[in-house]
Amino acid sequence: MNSIIITGGAGFIGSHVVRLFVNKYPEYKIINLDKLTYAGNLANLKDIEDRPNYKFVRMDICDFEGVLKLMQDEHVDGIIHLAAESHVDRSIKDPFTFAQTNVMGTLSLLQAAKLYWESLPEGYEGKRFYHISTDEVYGALAMTHPEGIEPPFTTKASSGKHHLAYGEKFFTEDLKYQPHSPYSAAKASSDHFVRAFHDTYGLPTVVTNCSNNYGPYQFPEKLIPLFINNIRHRKPLPVYGKGENVRDWLYVEDHARAIDLIFHEGKIAETYNIGGFNEWKNIDIIHVLINTVDRILGRPEGADLDLITYVTDRAGHDLRYAIDSSKLQRELGWEPSLQFEEGIEKTVRWYLDNQAWMDNVTSGDYQRYYEDMYAKR
Ligand code: NAD
Numbered sequence: 001m002n003s004i005i006i007t008g009g010a011g012f013i014g015s016h017v018v019r020l021f022v023n024k025y026p027e028y029k030i031i032n033l034d035k036l037t038y039a040g041n042l043a044n045l046k047d048i049e050d051r052p053n054y055k056f057v058r059m060d061i062c063d064f065e066g067v068l069k070l071m072q073d074e075h076v077d078g079i080i081h082l083a084a085e086s087h088v089d090r091s092i093k094d095p096f097t098f099a100q101t102n103v104m105g106t107l108s109l110l111q112a113a114k115l116y117w118e119s120l121p122e123g124y125e126g127k128r129f130y131h132i133s134t135d136e137v138y139g140a141l142a143m144t145h146p147e148g149i150e151p152p153f154t155t156k157a158s159s160g161k162h163h164l165a166y167g168e169k170f171f172t173e174d175l176k177y178q179p180h181s182p183y184s185a186a187k188a189s190s191d192h193f194v195r196a197f198h199d200t201y202g203l204p205t206v207v208t209n210c211s212n213n214y215g216p217y218q219f220p221e222k223l224i225p226l227f228i229n230n231i232r233h234r235k236p237l238p239v240y241g242k243g244e245n246v247r248d249w250l251y252v253e254d255h256a257r258a259i260d261l262i263f264h265e266g267k268i269a270e271t272y273n274i275g276g277f278n279e280w281k282n283i284d285i286i287h288v289l290i291n292t293v294d295r296i297l298g299r300p301e302g303a304d305l306d307l308i309t310y311v312t313d314r315a316g317h318d319l320r321y322a323i324d325s326s327k328l329q330r331e332l333g334w335e336p337s338l339q340f341e342e343g344i345e346k347t348v349r350w351y352l353d354n355q356a357w358m359d360n361v362t363s364g365d366y367q368r369y370y371e372d373m374y375a376k377r
């Protein structure tokens, strides 16, 4: 395995995966295939852009002919597919783009991989199509306990570890898909196509479903970077509904490490859930963010609590996500490396130290810069 396409490598998670692979595997050729939508930003990869084992190709995953030609030209034997439209609120406003990119784009990659690999003498031998998906395909979990105990309560995962939970059920790999948002419906559909390509044509696929990621380089439309930036600038913090929804948070580099492990050691045709048993109510996270930003900036404790502004709830807002990652921990020995407190501290410091990155992204300058760069070629 030495020539790998990583799609969506200029986005949040993709940039961490590209960086990890480029640094860890100098013998691999890493091709970052990205359309550079509003969410793609090559500044996320400044530190590795000149490496000899790295190449950027601006391309839409829906461009089937283009993808097929790239695979042939670069003798690609692995695809790690992260490119997607990824924000639930945008999917509510514009579901077509989500179906186009997440479903048709994935299908285009699958068909290109199938045609190219089938044309080789060795066929699918040594090849791998790794599709990155989300836990949101499983729908939403309830916040209940069989004995009526108020959440959060301590419970024990099938891996044997104790952790805090807001309900007795978890997302396991065998759970029925029940997506609620256009985003998760499109991701669910793409997961089904990936499985269908394995079952129908024997394409060597693997799928993972991960919980909410946080960390550096996340586009500030998502809760954590948006709120850090708003607290810094003392802007209102729009909390959807009562802020009682629960999300399960994983530091992005831990996700990237899991992707590396599963790409190399995961079993073909398997699904693995990725998460760190780290459930938080939105409102509690928001308090942690306010306290952390205020402490680092030397503001008095609680100075920015009045920024909290309750707004109309998101339509179809999933109540609780909680991943059971026991299978991945048991079978491949993966574990998250960071405690949440450590991860949040690192993340807040990163956004505060990289205000230029944030300003660039929020002003849209980075997009104008790349439009100019491509116009000149
Ligand atoms: P992101 O929105 O930050 O980045 C998406 C990237 O894909 C961008 O670089 C964008 O330019 C690129 N892209 C979009 N449409 C494209 C197209 N048609 N052709 C080529 N490139 C295109 O997303 P993210 O948060 O990094 O998520 C990456 C993947 O991980 C997605 O598949 C998402 O569903 C999945 N995921 C995300 C999370 C999370 O918390 N962010 C959790 C679980 C799974």
Ligand code: TYD
Binding pocket: 087, 088, 089, 212, 221, 222, 223, 224, 226, 238, 239, 240, 241, 243, 245, 246, 247, 282, 314
């Ligand atoms: P988000 O980061 O958009 O991720 P997802 O919807 O994929 O979980 O949102 C995380 C949670 O925060 C979700 O419950 C919605 C909530 N939220 C707000 O309350 N206000 C906001 O401005 C945003 C962006 C999210």
